[in-house]
Amino acid sequence: MTFYVILEGVISLLLIAGGAFVFIGSLGMAHLPDFYMRLHGPTKATTLGIGCMLVASMLYFWVTEGKPDIQEMLITLFLFITAPVSAHLLAKTGLHLKLKHVEKTAGRPVELRPEEVGEKPVPHPDRGHG
């Protein structure tokens, strides 16, 4: 009996932690001053928050149905793989469009090579030009 009470507490704690992380991520995205800072909130805090929530859901269905199911873990794994990729592409887009940034944001768009921002074509040595 106490086992189920402890398990319910763990599931509730994971749910609350997930909700708090998701909310903090979105709050950072709504509040921070420039695009490169805003990118931090959703890509890290929100991903961790939804991971917590889906682990809580997996534990709940494991307890109620008696057997584990990896379906929720599949969503978590997919999000943990794709969140850095989309964050990288969004940061590259921001650098390409030369968005305004506040003074303490480090890194400048000149760090990109010309072919990375589309100013000259990418060379393909294996096709004979480059």
Added chain:
Amino acid sequence: MLDVALFTTLALVIAALALNVYRLAVGPDMPDRLLALDTMYINSIALIGLLGLWLNTKTYFESALLIAMLGFISTVAVCKYLLRGDIIE
């Protein structure tokens, strides 16, 4: 205990979605709106997971997986469009 936690989490996720809508509306540039839309996809996955917990069913998890995939693909497509002016070169 689980009911209280579930409703608290629902309130937090809905507040997060409202903040995303705010950034989607006022975001000064295109990548800001794209970031807000990507975060809205992820928050709606959270909302579907909580709906599954509330109704005590696992029917909706396939739709959560579909939304995750479509969100990633559409974010990448719009990023490619903004970067190169074309999606498939």
